[in-house]
Amino acid sequence: MADRRRINGPGGSTLPPVYDDTELDAVSLRQRAPDAIRPLYLKTGVTPSASGSAYLEIEPREGKHGSGMKLACTVHGPRSLPRSAPFSPYMVLSTHVKFAPFATKQRRGYLRDSSEKDLGTLLETALRGAMIADRWPKSGVDVVVTIIEGESTRQDAVERRVEEWDAMNVLGGCITVASAAIADAGIDCVDTVSGGVAALVADKDGGELSMVLDPVALEHESVLAACCVAYLPNRDEVTNLWFRGQLPSTGTHNYQTLVSKAVQASKGVHGLISASLSEVIENSQA
């Protein structure tokens, strides 16, 4: 459905420009160890007007002028529900995930499309399990995640059609940044939830299958299966599990190992969240 209230750009007949003069090394392989996640930068309290906010940046690949991922999250509330809303004994959580119009190679419109709504629902499932919602009756919380820069802004991502696997990385980032923003807002949670992604990938040489943490689809020949979890490390529980793909029926690669790898990735991310939050506390005490 077209947005009729704004004057949008042309409706899709335009094509992104193709530049011939960039270097043409389409083959850029993963330099990290299979069980290493990319360096992250997380800062809370970036939006003073919101009750909680956080900014997450995932480092771009080495030696590339291309982008990593940049996400910002704001949490508004808990605030009282509008008078027209029905009574709720719990905090009403609503999540919005939005790509900035310029975040991907293909321009996104202002209205949320189906993949953004889908990510919003997945994020809501991940967060709802962690929050102690009965401490805030009759109130609502809005969690808004904006993806300022997505991973697939580069030409080769479009050409090799790997955007579909990026949704898992985006969700992992959304969970992490939203969890930090909720902690910044001071909303009671059973634990800080963190997102982790793992994938089963095939590499060019010999088609050897391997499992990697925090996969970047562009760095591999093909991705066979991927899994994103939202994990509560102190309770050893999973609030959201999203798995997609095909695993070979024979061999040691099964979904249990894939999920445990994703959990391992989210444990790594959890360390970052707690380090960032404790830094804020130290600064406020000093």
Added chain:
Amino acid sequence: MAQQTLLSPAELAYLHSSLSLSPPIRPDGRTSKQFRPLTAETGILPGTNGSARVCLADGTEAIVGVKAEIEKTADPLGDDGERYREYVKSASGVGGGDADEDRREARGEWLEMTVEIPGLRDDDAGTVFLAELLREALLADGELARKLWINRRFHWRLYLDILLISPPLSYPLPLLSLTTHLALLATRLPRLKSEGDEDPMFDDDWEAAPFLYPRQGAAAGSRPSITLLVVAVGDSILFDPSKEELAVADSALAVSLCEVRRERGQGSMEVDSGRELRLVAMRTIDPPSRLTPPGVPSTANLAASGTADVPLQQKQQQTADEAPQEGVWKAPLGGTPFAVLDSIIQAVLEKGGVADEVLDGLEGVDLT
């Protein structure tokens, strides 16, 4: 899809404890692995390429119509794409993929899916979530998108429109998934007469149109996936939960699987046991039990005890916050241990289990 269930905390606690028994006692008397009976038919809409209707015993009913259109395959690089690719090939010296490999380049976006549920807006997040879940499961094996490829310049665009006719009495995921499965099995696309990269020409004889998922012959391998909804209540695992069961579920998981027929060896007379179930997608569903009202233990209830012993009450409120009391309903908090999710998946993939039973049942549906 947060439907308010009109059950009191006492009813919820009763349901939860009876479902946690071993074996669980379900409100409608089913066993834990039993599906609700359903009636199904296909080919009900002559104007579509394939259609199906499934009606569950509780009165929920869904119709799926499949429509196919021819579409020109857009080059992601525009009109200069061909030249650009040649340039890349010559500049990098790498083959850039075999010619044969690009030929069958299929894209998941060729399948479009909409779900219409009465009483919900079509852009409601829950409806979009359902449509994406089903779409992801169908595309996960990559087989369906490849079937839509015609030649390098053209492809089929498949529109799958799911209509829930009755109000959603329970979470309609299994119903919609089974209906979609049947509609895709009944889908036929006109037979292609042209060859190579010509503009496609089709046989206008509908009788000659091949099925999208052929049943006999060499290509009879893959089948569309089905998605089952499984919930865990206490230690028991329940398939095809009703609305009341979902309202007390500790966790809910949608598991999509796909049946792969192994090719039988030539001349072998073994009975048809070559069905292999393969997990293609999983998603946690937010159980509506998190939105149910909590119960108040009668010791803390002033109206029941009639004493205004304030310090005692405060003490009890604090303990009630931490430890759940037997028989007092409290919405589940936190996530699910992976062991529970794992046992759900094992139960779904079990040989001769529920998934086999459902697939056998669907096989019996007459495809017209």
